[in-house]
Amino acid sequence: MAPALRVRPARFRDLTLVPVIVLLLVVGAFLDPTFLTAGNLTNVLQQQAAISLLVLAEAMILIAGKFDLSLESTVGTAPAIAVMLIIPVSAGGFGTGLPGTLVIPLALLVGAAIGAINGLLIIRFQLSAFIVTLAMLIVVHGFLQGPTEGKTLFQLPESILYLGSALWLGLPAAVWIAGLLFAAGGFALGYLRGGRALYAIGGNADAARAAGIRVDRVLWAVFILGGTLAALAGILETGRLGAIGNNQGVGWIFMVFAAAVIGGVSMDGGKGTILGALTGVLVIGLVQNILTLIGVSGFWQPVIYGAIILIALMISRIAGGKAQD
Amino acid sequence: MAPALRVRPARFRDLTLVPVIVLLLVVGAFLDPTFLTAGNLTNVLQQQAAISLLVLAEAMILIAGKFDLSLESTVGTAPAIAVMLIIPVSAGGFGTGLPGTLVIPLALLVGAAIGAINGLLIIRFQLSAFIVTLAMLIVVHGFLQGPTEGKTLFQLPESILYLGSALWLGLPAAVWIAGLLFAAGGFALGYLRGGRALYAIGGNADAARAAGIRVDRVLWAVFILGGTLAALAGILETGRLGAIGNNQGVGWIFMVFAAAVIGGVSMDGGKGTILGALTGVLVIGLVQNILTLIGVSGFWQPVIYGAIILIALMISRIAGGKAQD
Amino acid sequence: GGGHGGTKIGIDHPRADSDFWNSYIKYVPQMADELKIDLMPATNSQNDVAKLVNNVQALIGQGAKVIIMAPQDTGAVANTLQQLENKKVPVVTVDTRPDKGKVYMVVRADNRAYGTKACEFLGEKLGGKGKVVQLQGALSSINGRDRSEAFLTCMKTKFPGITVFSEPTEWEGSKAASMLQTRLEQNPDIKGIYMHAGGVHLAPTLQVLKQKGLLVPAGDPKHIAVVSNDGIPQEYAAIRKGDIDATVSQPADLYAKYALFYAKAAADGKTFKPGPTDHGSTIIKLPNGLEDQLPAPLVTKDNVDDKGLWGNQAG
Amino acid sequence: MNPHVAARNVVKRFGPTTALDRAGIEIAEGETRALVGRNGAGKSTLVSILTGLLRPDQGEVLFSGEPAPPIADRDAWRQRVACVYQHSTIIPALSVAENLFLNRQPGRGGLIRWRALRGSARELLDTYEVDVDAQALAGDLTVEQRQLVEIACALSFGARFIILDEPTARLDGPAIERLFARMRSLREQGVTMLYISHHLDEVYEICQSVTVFRDARHIVTSPVAGLPHDELVAAMTGEATVAYTSRSRTPGGTVVLSGEGLSLAGRYQDVGLTVRSGEVVGLAGSASSGKVGLAETLVGLHKADSGTVTVNGRRLRPGDVPAALRAGLGWVPQDRHREGFVPRLSVGENATFPIARKLGRYGLVSPSRRRAKGEELIESLDIKTEGADQPVGDLSGGNAQKVVFARALVDDPVVLVVINPTAGVDVKAKQALLGAVEDAVERGAGAVVVSDELDDLRICDRVLVMFHGRVVKDVPRGWTDHELVAVMEGMEE
Numbered sequence A, B: 001m002a003p004a005l006r007v008r009p010a011r012f013r014d015l016t017l018v019p020v021i022v023l024l025l026v027v028g029a030f031l032d033p034t035f036l037t038a039g040n041l042t043n044v045l046q047q048q049a050a051i052s053l054l055v056l057a058e059a060m061i062l063i064a065g066k067f068d069l070s071l072e073s074t075v076g077t078a079p080a081i082a083v084m085l086i087i088p089v090s091a092g093g094f095g096t097g098l099p100g101t102l103v104i105p106l107a108l109l110v111g112a113a114i115g116a117i118n119g120l121l122i123i124r125f126q127l128s129a130f131i132v133t134l135a136m137l138i139v140v141h142g143f144l145q146g147p148t149e150g151k152t153l154f155q156l157p158e159s160i161l162y163l164g165s166a167l168w169l170g171l172p173a174a175v176w177i178a179g180l181l182f183a184a185g186g187f188a189l190g191y192l193r194g195g196r197a198l199y200a201i202g203g204n205a206d207a208a209r210a211a212g213i214r215v216d217r218v219l220w221a222v223f224i225l226g227g228t229l230a231a232l233a234g235i236l237e238t239g240r241l242g243a244i245g246n247n248q249g250v251g252w253i254f255m256v257f258a259a260a261v262i263g264g265v266s267m268d269g270g271k272g273t274i275l276g277a278l279t280g281v282l283v284i285g286l287v288q289n290i291l292t293l294i295g296v297s298g299f300w301q302p303v304i305y306g307a308i309i310l311i312a313l314m315i316s317r318i319a320g321g322k323a324q325d
Numbered sequence C: 001g002g003g004h005g006g007t008k009i010g011i012d013h014p015r016a017d018s019d020f021w022n023s024y025i026k027y028v029p030q031m032a033d034e035l036k037i038d039l040m041p042a043t044n045s046q047n048d049v050a051k052l053v054n055n056v057q058a059l060i061g062q063g064a065k066v067i068i069m070a071p072q073d074t075g076a077v078a079n080t081l082q083q084l085e086n087k088k089v090p091v092v093t094v095d096t097r098p099d100k101g102k103v104y105m106v107v108r109a110d111n112r113a114y115g116t117k118a119c120e121f122l123g124e125k126l127g128g129k130g131k132v133v134q135l136q137g138a139l140s141s142i143n144g145r146d147r148s149e150a151f152l153t154c155m156k157t158k159f160p161g162i163t164v165f166s167e168p169t170e171w172e173g174s175k176a177a178s179m180l181q182t183r184l185e186q187n188p189d190i191k192g193i194y195m196h197a198g199g200v201h202l203a204p205t206l207q208v209l210k211q212k213g214l215l216v217p218a219g220d221p222k223h224i225a226v227v228s229n230d231g232i233p234q235e236y237a238a239i240r241k242g243d244i245d246a247t248v249s250q251p252a253d254l255y256a257k258y259a260l261f262y263a264k265a266a267a268d269g270k271t272f273k274p275g276p277t278d279h280g281s282t283i284i285k286l287p288n289g290l291e292d293q294l295p296a297p298l299v300t301k302d303n304v305d306d307k308g309l310w311g312n313q314a315g
Numbered sequence D: 001m002n003p004h005v006a007a008r009n010v011v012k013r014f015g016p017t018t019a020l021d022r023a024g025i026e027i028a029e030g031e032t033r034a035l036v037g038r039n040g041a042g043k044s045t046l047v048s049i050l051t052g053l054l055r056p057d058q059g060e061v062l063f064s065g066e067p068a069p070p071i072a073d074r075d076a077w078r079q080r081v082a083c084v085y086q087h088s089t090i091i092p093a094l095s096v097a098e099n100l101f102l103n104r105q106p107g108r109g110g111l112i113r114w115r116a117l118r119g120s121a122r123e124l125l126d127t128y129e130v131d132v133d134a135q136a137l138a139g140d141l142t143v144e145q146r147q148l149v150e151i152a153c154a155l156s157f158g159a160r161f162i163i164l165d166e167p168t169a170r171l172d173g174p175a176i177e178r179l180f181a182r183m184r185s186l187r188e189q190g191v192t193m194l195y196i197s198h199h200l201d202e203v204y205e206i207c208q209s210v211t212v213f214r215d216a217r218h219i220v221t222s223p224v225a226g227l228p229h230d231e232l233v234a235a236m237t238g239e240a241t242v243a244y245t246s247r248s249r250t251p252g253g254t255v256v257l258s259g260e261g262l263s264l265a266g267r268y269q270d271v272g273l274t275v276r277s278g279e280v281v282g283l284a285g286s287a288s289s290g291k292v293g294l295a296e297t298l299v300g301l302h303k304a305d306s307g308t309v310t311v312n313g314r315r316l317r318p319g320d321v322p323a324a325l326r327a328g329l330g331w332v333p334q335d336r337h338r339e340g341f342v343p344r345l346s347v348g349e350n351a352t353f354p355i356a357r358k359l360g361r362y363g364l365v366s367p368s369r370r371r372a373k374g375e376e377l378i379e380s381l382d383i384k385t386e387g388a389d390q391p392v393g394d395l396s397g398g399n400a401q402k403v404v405f406a407r408a409l410v411d412d413p414v415v416l417v418v419i420n421p422t423a424g425v426d427v428k429a430k431q432a433l434l435g436a437v438e439d440a441v442e443r444g445a446g447a448v449v450v451s452d453e454l455d456d457l458r459i460c461d462r463v464l465v466m467f468h469g470r471v472v473k474d475v476p477r478g479w480t481d482h483e484l485v486a487v488m489e490g491m492e493e
């Protein structure tokens, strides 16, 4: 997404995973005839759609030099709270009786509010982002577990199921949504003032401030946007699964970081692109799909999976040429 | 552990959690009569002994400016592999028939080897520490799940059970061991050249290199030491539980980071003390104990728990006076 | 301990993130009232054996004379059981059978029987040939493993013509949906599904089938036979609608009732012998204690409205 | 006889950049050599090679005729050469004492004796008259104090060869004098020194001979006496250059910047100043005079305890840099590494952040317009770079400073506040930067120049001298060095 007409080697760093993706496509096709079918590849995209939104959010937050672990909890909690505000007490709701059409705006609002709380603690109170969002990960998940008392929410308003299950022009709506948001994110970070400000802040927040960027305001915005994207991811996932289980989203954050980092986003801030993050998501999705297709023993699956992440990392290290941080 | 005769405010930063600990002791005593009994406090110490070794390891790695997520997997895998090298095939072993007395050295060796692999990938191949150890977390756990096929190892050589279950002078051996290692760690990081080198490397690796510190060698050492400590934590935990379950150690790493960071160890390297990390462990242990004693609903426990971490964080922020990183 | 309701009974719940266990947790105080038991505030070990051990220590510290627990990791409680035995604290375990260490009574339905029942149902539905998918729980859990092994063994011996795909879902709906979707893409001729946990697998499975247009009533050639496991109300609703064909009802109410029953008996110093009981189950002898094997009925369209099923009582 | 230090035919490339192209240097035992050259000439790169931090692509380094130790053997290098690097080698989280004795803390068997360490540190700081608490955290020191600590640390090794890479760029007059006194005494003890500076008068004052690098090559080596100022500058720039002469002008009537009744506890008390359009006002003062604190308040970096700042008739919200920039202010911060630039972003982007909103509509920033603007600024400030797309982190210090200037000037500021504008900048660049300030002023801006260097202050129409947080005198144009220094030291009035 970096703006360049002249070809500079640095610009290719976003694409270091492309050979890995090609390799996976070839290996996958070789291992299983189903792999390269349109149906299977569509499934891969659909399966990755929700988590990819988290990667998008995390990539932006990382580029701005911050950190958010709590996104994974928002995936379950935001739609669950929205749903409980709508469904009757008998189905596990709060009995507030709000109309079902509000469920998506409500879920997004909850996500934004969680992002805002993170922002408050990290930016205003200047607490460590890692530990704040770690605590928030626990607290936010508690706000799913507490009111549901651990039960799965089965009775959902129709409107929250739509986005995660509909087909638009033959492709799952979730894939369209994720694709559009990635395009928008890539565009914003490459060409918009606010997007470029993320790089400046992540690269050197003092200099960004000195250059007239309203650092705090931009960071607030990126945390709130991150929470909202996580809520949207939760809406898509809810539609895909048809219910909100008590561990929706739990454990995702590791994969989210893995995708962002093998995609070239630096944990130190100021470096990485949305396009790179997207390639990271695709690598993870393809690896999972191939492992499922060839039916590797569940016991050894993690070893192979982790090893592939390491290999992807080495390839992107060699292709990128620079030490990683 | 900071060396000072003159009283300087900076030196108190290690102790910002002490008021929190006092508060917890008072609140705990108030809430439950069992809390302040010697038996209960000993239990708290014993329960935290194993995880505290991980905190010790992580604190050193963080101070040196690196990162290790894979420690939590080593807690299960290192003792399990050592055990499987010894017990017969019928009990789930490899049938190599090594003598039972070797089990502890073998476990420590496996831990050291895992640390060395991390070192190889991070220092030699210059890959991102976060993502390498994330992948290793998955791979190492796979090496527990794969050979055991998910089954618990419960036929263990006596020698591996001893440390985690013995009593020395009325206190669990694990508490003595953890205490001694913390004292040793605090001493090393306060008074040994090698220990001070961690601060130099974490604070400014280029400057440390220019000053003649063998940065790579020290980092290797700290990763290997970290793996070894994690293996020892695994041995203690194995002795405490009497068997090696398939998810021994799984999920610990979040708590380890939380303890280190609320204890004042910076995620950015170069800052923090072993004493501070110890106070972090104690806070976490006391909070867990109190929540258990008063029997807060399991569903809401995470909310309270996370909230207490946040409060501890704010107190150490206010007492420490500086913005956190 | 005393001979009446004054004895303190401590209980640790294994986890709070599955519908089955949540029903169990809800039944516990209800049943304690019925049996007039002085129950201490329950602890929850959140599927972590280390927490379980800590919780049990705390309960003993607070004066518990009998412990009820449901160790999801059956090996790693050995030491704890040893310590409890030394302190002469009887232990009742629910749902799982510890590998080592003395137990007063194991209250448990036979998880191997779940797998076998599901296998027999699917095998007959499919006429002994075709492909089925098994959505496994977590492989590190004894129950998941028992269901899985029993299902596979039964398929191999009784229905060798059936191919089984096993998907390790870690009790996660998201993984279940992805794996099932991928497997159906690869093998569109899959005709049966066995889900280890209706609570987490039911909705994602139905959603995948719906998206693929395979959610059709039995009798339709495109119909895929689905057997679930747990017995939660949503499964019964799905059976009534014809979305799934059967489920194994894991008796959450009986778990709670008999766990407390045996705990009280232990406090009163009663002893039991192997053999049939007065509540339709059998006590068997284990190397380290006794086990009361509670009945776990297979629920199909024929008996889904049976009022005796706990899932029809839960609200 | 072998020279004490020799580097021959050294080649060093960084990607497409050749930092050293068959360059070399030979220094005799006991000689104090100056190394001069424009920003990016390759001086610091040679320093890294002479201290064993970088391995040359080609060429050799010899100490007393012996080949240099292997790169890995840091101890051997440190016995041969000590260095004050251009980039800070301070570890902020450690105390000053520990920084001074890093990896050579007193003690046996790796066991540190802290009391002895503190004692030695205090002794060392006293020897070099560095007024710093040995137990303070190095990160809490001011830039100048850190520099002094680094110098004391390098000198304390007792190495026979010492390199000082721009040690005076951040020091004020008295500190420089103390440093020179120390260097003279080291020379009397026969220590060989390599001294790098952009202050050519210092070269004549302290060095015996001088080597000039230009465009990665060695140009000339000569005794200082054999190379008068003009010729030296000509050798550095490759062309005849005349000394900078400041222009005269008449300030306009409108007040573009004013500060009234400003106080900030511990920094300055009750100061005020007004700057008219077309006027350059200097702010001078010795260490801790409060001049930087005042300037940083004017640009919105600090919130004053009391008082107001007005830019271009608009009263500013205190402590709000973006508001100051919107009001028409441009500024150059004291420490370019901290507030000056984002190292990974390009020259073009760093320079155009303040005008990003003008480079496109609807929040869009057009890359082509940004690049065009960047190229224009590179051209006008003569920045040595591969182009507008090169990351600023890859530039030499002086060129990075020009980028910071570009950022200050890009929005045609009505008020320009520059703090130590020429720190670490070569002669020609210095002229360019001072010229840029004067150009802006001729276009109608008012400027504040905060500097420890008298040369910078010469372009000022008047100089406000601060002492212990108060403005003590308003000195009009026409001062002599001696007069101004006397006021700054508080010796007058």
Ligand SMILES: Nc1ncnc2c1ncn2[C@@H]1O[C@H](COP(=O)(O)OP(=O)(O)OP(=O)(O)O)[C@@H](O)[C@H]1O
Pocket (backbone or CB within 6 Å): D014, D015, D017, D018, D019, D037, D038, D039, D040, D041, D042, D043, D044, D045, D046, D086, D394, D395, D396, D397, D398, D399, D424, D426
């Ligand atoms: N690590 C690096 N990566 C890429 N280029 C570099 C690096 N270090 C130096 N350079 C380039 O090498 C050239 C020489 O730089 P060097 O720092 O040696 O200059 P210098 O003479 O010390 O300049 P100054 O007077 O500004 O300090 C410059 O063009 C610089 O951009």
Ligand SMILES: Nc1ncnc2c1ncn2[C@@H]1O[C@H](COP(=O)(O)OP(=O)(O)OP(=O)(O)O)[C@@H](O)[C@H]1O
Pocket (backbone or CB within 6 Å): D142, D144, D172, D266, D267, D285, D286, D287, D288, D289, D290, D291, D292, D293, D294, D452
């Ligand atoms: N960030 C800071 N926090 C606290 N005190 C500071 C800070 N920066 C500078 N000071 C102190 O405030 C006083 C005034 O500093 P200021 O930088 O404004 O003066 P100065 O004239 O620029 O001094 P110098 O010439 O040494 O830079 C000094 O005692 C200085 O040590």
Ligand SMILES: [Mg+2]
Pocket (backbone or CB within 6 Å): D043, D044, D045, D086, D165, D396, D397
């Ligand atoms: Mg230089």
Ligand SMILES: [Mg+2]
Pocket (backbone or CB within 6 Å): D292, D334
């Ligand atoms: Mg200053």
